[in-house]
Amino acid sequence: MNLKIEKKNEIVIIYVKEERLDAHNSGDLKTEMQRLFEEGSKNILVDLHDVRFIDSSGLGALVSGFKNAISHHGNLKLSTLQTQVKSMFELTRLHRVFEIYTSTSEALDNF
Amino acid sequence: MDKREIEVDIKVPNQTRYLSLIGRIGEDIAKELDKYSGDRETLAYHINLVLTEAMVNAIKHANAGDPDKTVHIFINITDNELFIRVYDNGQGFDINAIPPPDFTQLEDRGRGIFLIRSLMDFVSYRKVCDGNVLEMRKRLH
Numbered sequence: 001m002n003l004k005i006e007k008k009n010e011i012v013i014i015y016v017k018e019e020r021l022d023a024h025n026s027g028d029l030k031t032e033m034q035r036l037f038e039e040g041s042k043n044i045l046v047d048l049h050d051v052r053f054i055d056s057s058g059l060g061a062l063v064s065g066f067k068n069a070i071s072h073h074g075n076l077k078l079s080t081l082q083t084q085v086k087s088m089f090e091l092t093r094l095h096r097v098f099e100i101y102t103s104t105s106e107a108l109d110n111f
Numbered sequence: 112m113d114k115r116e117i118e119v120d121i122k123v124p125n126q127t128r129y130l131s132l133i134g135r136i137g138e139d140i141a142k143e144l145d146k147y148s149g150d151r152e153t154l155a156y157h158i159n160l161v162l163t164e165a166m167v168n169a170i171k172h173a174n175a176g177d178p179d180k181t182v183h184i185f186i187n188i189t190d191n192e193l194f195i196r197v198y199d200n201g202q203g204f205d206i207n208a209i210p211p212p213d214f215t216q217l218e219d220r221g222r223g224i225f226l227i228r229s230l231m232d233f234v235s236y237r238k239v240c241d242g243n244v245l246e247m248r249k250r251l252h
Contacts, residue, residue: 023170024130056226063217
């Protein structure tokens with residue numbers, strides 16, 4: 001899976017550079033988030049700007065990352081969701097769980 | 112077959128790498144529905160999603176991840192209805208035993224069948240001669 005990782009002010013930004021986040025590739029994202037938290041990162045922002053499609057496995061990978069953040073006393077937030085992707089969070093009530101920001105910079109200001 | 116009816120019958124190996132291919136076919140079909148009065152982009156996404164979820168279900172749960180098995184997908188679409196059947200040749204499972212997700216618990220899994228049920232009007236999973244079929248229908252009017 002194509003992930004671009006940057007660090008800004010102690011926040012790790014994972015840019016998911018894929019059109020689909022699904023059962024085929026979401027395991028890679030889950031593993032990467034787990035690795036980052038285990039190596040000591042506390043704050044992760046997952047930027048979904050390029051993701052046009054998410055399925056239940058993609059949502060599950062993000063939930064896994066969120067739970068990892070809690071267990072490591074950190075934070076996991078999301079930014080720049082496309083409309084259809086956002087609607088999947090709403091359908092599964094996950095928009096109440098995640099902090100979701102409309103832009104990367106707004107998300108970075110809220111850690 | 113009715114003049115305005117589209118049928119797609121496809122078999123792919125039991126592997127998640129084919130999810131995007133099947134999803135794309137579903138989206139392209141939605142865009143052919145000239146008479147559909149709703150939001151066609153949303154319908155396209157929903158067809159992509161239910162096909163993806165149904166195929167993952169067949170790959171991981173019904174066919175137990177065996178890459179040598181196949182998933183057979185049949186899509187029939189008219190002005191009035193979308194009808195999808197996803198066949199697997201695995202052990203199967205009891206769809207009625209799958210509970211809806213508990214929104215107070217944060218689980219990694221268990222949203223696939225819920226999404227299918229939320230987006231389609233009729234869903235069933237039953238045994239056929241050499242496996243099982245997941246049937247999903249959606250009214251388009």
